[in-house]
Amino acid sequence: MRSTSFIAGAAAAVLCCALFGPAPAAYAAPTEMQTLASTLHDSQFSERVERLLKQNRPAQAVELADIGIARNPRNAQLQFMRSIGLERLGRTEEAAKGLRSLIAAYPEIPEPYNNLAVIEAGFGNLEEAVRLLNQALAINPEFATARKNLGDVFLALSIESYEQAAPVLTGNDALQTRLKTLKRLVEKR
Structure with a gap:
């Protein structure tokens, strides 16, 4: 009797995975910037990223800028501030690449x-x-x-x-x- 319930349980697990996909290994809690981003309107990202840069928090500024750019890819101000954050993090090649892309898209700035x-x-x-x-x-x-x-x-x-x-x-x-x-x-x- 015991082996039958084990087989039935295993079959149910296989069926569950087939229908719904594998269970996530662990739930990842949202980061501070993801939580903040969920409360912001698209128009508020630039001001918040700028504030983070002024507070000397470039890693958080880049993370929040990335979320804002994902929501509004044409936001030139966020792209610019992201490159400032990257430069402050010592990621100058990446910052330069972002600035070149910004110049190509918006040569008038x-x-x-x-x-x-x-x-x-x-x-x-x-x-x-x-x-x-x-x-x-x-x-x-x-x-x-x-x-x-x-x-x-x-x-x-x-x-x-x-x-x-x-x-x-x-x-x-x-x-x-x-x-x-x-x-x-x-x-x-």
Whole structure:
């Protein structure tokens, strides 16, 4: 009798799995950001992600931005803030890729050019940074942050040029003075 009930129970389990699929291994509780997202209207995601970035919580900002982008894939502001969060997490290649996609989809927005320029400058691609900053300024000539960043890149290019010339022009005191002055300026930032 016992073996019959075991066989019947096993058959019922097989039938249940066939009808409903396997039982989940474990129920995963929603994350803090998933819970928050369930309370937000699509229009509220950008403000909340920005708040998380200001609170120095980039991982949560990226998670919430991902949920918001899944709900509204054309939200350029969320895509931009997501890339800021990725950059703060040290995921600069991923941030750069997101900014390139944003530029391709919305070439009229200057901020992604500026942020991508900063990343490119960090990679040592100073000429590409100049090109991107000039594009941002062509879109918005009053974009003060892009203008400041362009000055920083020109400073870095100047230092690079002086450093390349210094070994050849060892007796040029003016060049040595300019190089030292520029390096002091950069150190004070």
